[in-house]
Amino acid sequence: MTDRLAELNLSALDPEQLRAATAPRGPVCIIAGAGTGKTRTITHRIAHLVSGGYVNPDHVLAVTFTSRAAAELRERLTMMGVARVQARTFHAAARGQLKYFWPKIVGDTPWRLLDNKFALVARVARSAGVQTDKTTLKDLLGEIEWAKSSLIAPEDYPAHIGPDRRDCPVAPEQFVRIFEGYERAKVTPEGVLMDFDDLLQSMAGAIEADRGVADEFRSRYRTFVVDEYQDVTPLQQRLLDAWLGDRDDLTVVGDANQTIYSFNGASPEHLLRFSTRYPQATTVRLFRDYRSTPQVVDLANNVIGRATGRMAGTRLQLEGQRPAGPPAEFTEYPDETAEAAGVAERIAALIRSGVKPSEIAVLYRINAQSAAVEYALDSAGINYQVKGGEGFFQRGEIRQAVSALGQAARREQARAKLIVSGDAAGADDTTADGAADDASFAGTGHLVGQVRAALVPVGLTPAEPTGAQERARWQSLEALVNLTEELAATTPGLDLAGLLGLLRERAQAKNPPKVESVTLASIHAAKGLEWDAVFLIGLVDGTVPIRYALKGSHSGEAIEEERRLLYVGVTRAREHLELSWSQARQPGGKANRRRTRFLDGLVPWEKERDEQRAREAASRPGRVKGAPKDACAVCGTRLTTPEQRILGVCEEHAKEMDQVLVTELRSWRSALAKQRGVPAYVVMSDATLRAVALKAPTTPQQLVQVPGIGPVKVEQFGEDILGIVRNYS
Template structure:
């Protein structure tokens, strides 16, 4: 055993710590390996496999390593080849790939034919097509891309959780009657006797069913492997865990590598609680914790380790590092999103090695304005998850159609696409009647003359006709403002959001981004051309990125990556955590884990950015950002009941009812100051707090404010 580690240190320069060595040699029986960020888990896993082969003389074909993604499987296979070039390759694969082999064997055995409706270049029928048709059948209306995406995720989640179909209709879904649509979708896929339509999740559910019900088939696959290893198991769903359980039931030699603090995919069916209850499934399991972080600076590791401990539903880990201090974590509150964008852009202009820098955000919609500015300035960027859906979003198409009509107000086809978006309360029957009528001339006049309308509707149409006469003389950004406000689009959008459960802040954010892009061009034709350029730039940034490019990524997609410098942007309440997160303790803990994942991507420089205003509305910093502020302040001692009540240097007793934690001072809070009276918190920047009192604004020392509890909240 010792010789193995000595040999690898000489051959590869790898010197494992004591816990990593234990993880390598603990090969028999179940093992849960909890690996903190930057703790060298991939190296440890590869060394464990090499140890099995070189020291325990295990046939490489008898080892199965299961990863979360195809990229991870490829990365591990390449690393194994570098570490152990003389060894026979080991089977590295995704759980879906393994499940498909099992499912295919089962279906062939039962004489069932199948057709894949996901992941194929050429498909007669696909999942999206089916769901759109069923949605229209149920709702008598077309579904949007957002609804389709959320519906697909919902169906995937309930299947991964192995929820019984008879319970689906009672579940709360992202769209009305989501459970009914899910049932109809499954019924349609199996309506042909002896033939199935299969999506990715069916591979998992059928594989689990096969292993559970067909003992001979289960033995066939159980006997293939003597050792199983699963990576990123905090993101593994219940059905995936069950497949592994079946395969490990003969020998119990399963190593589950995970970090419950990085579980961020429960919305997709991941089961982090499975890890917490690991010993109920594997009573003899050993649990090891890899707590040393090799990636990040002392400041980043110590702060993030304290931050994640605010979650309760987790293993008690103490992440630490022996790395040196590099630079303090930077927290900046900018005036508005535009100033935030300008700050990041100018910082990037000063960077030489852009490939060591990342901009991380929660929602992909945040990336578009950065794409536009980086592209305009010639700063190369790489899109970890290209948001080309932005450019095909129905709101983008609506805005372009509003503009198209201004070039020719006799175009009945374009008018028909936007008339119901003008907050005129026009019905589908009215629109069908208009389209079937033989009309010519200005569409606003023709509609009013053809359809029986209320007086206020006729008045609005007349106003809209006049507005359209002025549009060709306006710049694109002004045209979008006219569409939003004077043509009733934003009001109609709010009504649609309320009716269908859309997130209005997300939809308005798309409009804001379009307006920002439009402000950079002079004509509507240039605006349409600019959108096409940016769509192509996003595609190039994903598939043909420049060698030295800054990375743009969602927090979810950044997991597993690392950068010298990280900007986390848009750190506002309502975004992270979202309103939904705030309503559920479990969701709030997952949002905190997501924030933690973002921070732990940084090796040396971490910048946490927010803004105080957006479109004239005051914005509150993320509660997580305020928690970090509190952790970065020097700890202060609070008296307990048996100690003397502390006083300030002036001898004034500390108000124990006052606020002693920065988390209790979100921007916008109304407070009372001992001396200046009632005020409102305007901003918190580094060690200063700005408060507006009646007719004066005061900038005060934050540490003093908290230490002596000078402020009280006004309810």
């Protein structure tokens, strides 16, 4: 056994990784921070269990969050000589299991995967008397998926709207009718339609209800590994519980600091309570960050270190292991256009310094933020790709390229047959049709040369062409060649036929190669990825945290998830990290935006700027010493208008108050004025609302001190105002 373990090179693991990889069979919880080598740890744990004779590889099921992660896990295990382990997503695993067990569960009634849920939901909505557009249909489907993944029945949904901060697109009773109608409509005379949640639900139900199915499944799979465990939904946990039964041979890997999918029903509770459920579990915390420089790691620690609420105690303090790098950059721009142009300029500088475009990413909170950056990059002549757009293997040029490779593979097979039959002349003829002879492949490898030759008719030229469309096509083809080089290097003896098989698996796993262009992506879409340089843009309150996270009685939890989202964005960077925000949306617009609260105290130059402003204000003539009612509370400048005196600050510092809070206070005032049938100013003046936003009182005693609010208004409106302030502070 020692010799076999030596082949795994366990000496390459750090002490924590080694402890996790070699832990005994049974429950193991690996708390793996960003960049701490969790995939290496998982693969070595599986390989250790297999090579040590503790488990049969055919009895291991590893579950990942995405198809791309599953494909990467399979590739790594294959390279380690552990090829028979199953690595799938929850849905892919359940689909395969259901196909096998369906006849035993249901009999001859056929089922098929529902490939167009939109059409079905639209039909059901119309029958329920609800007229919907495409956007509403997407929202309806999203709510149905959330409810099913959260194990919430249609009739119970209305009770969860408030506590779970659901934004129901129609009246709750209408949604219940649509949800129930959708479930009924999937049972047809031709058979049963299954959506992805049904796969999990049906397989869990089958194991729970049928002892024969349970025994057969559990005799097949006995050891389980679950990645990204902080993001499992209640439905996924139910299926996992069904798989396990009363066994505990389970390894989970996760990080509560990276919980960012609560809106989809994901919950970190199972990770947080793992040691309670399994008191005998081995728990290992991976904290050595091998991805990012100490400068990036320090900022990440500072961002998440201010977390509050139930997960504050789960923080993992990362320790950077890489050499020092440049400090994180913080930039404030006058408007979004200037921000996009500035980011494009910085990207161009990085590319000139030697950073590959494929190692640069621009990340944002919402997809709509990409528009200005796309224009700026295009104007600067910088290639980019928007993650979440058309898939690499679905592009027209790649489809043509794969077809050309298929033809080349068939020619190679025909040539091999002719050689075996002794027809050397015929074999020579087969190389003349669009292919080069073996000598032309010298220096680049035989397979890579074959691929390049096959792609010449499709548009692969020796040099990158001009023109946006032609350049994009060439980039895709060149990326396919680069992928071939990677696969050939890790798969000895790979030929064209084998390459096509690997490409098909990559296409199914949605695992494209790197294209030499800058990546634009939402922070959610960037989860699990990393780049040498990352630009986090649009970091203003109302975007990060997103506006809807600031509303409602449960806004505290939502705001903390937004903090974790920024943490995930920061930890995507290996070396260069730049964070930016703009004061206005449009050029010349009002500079009333507030930089995200999550960077409070973390922007080095802000303290110096504020001190400089105070020094300048102190030297201005007109400051009235000893007369606080007539002087700005921030800088001491003389107040010259009644509104400035009410606010207690000058015009310059009035601009810095929380505009998001002012907007919400105005909405509250408008609703109250409408209810009472009086003008809005009768309830409270704009100046008083701005004073509330500036002072941000949290108690009745503090509120009564705000200019324009006395004891009567505190008694009438105090509870409402303080509640709004607490939600937005």
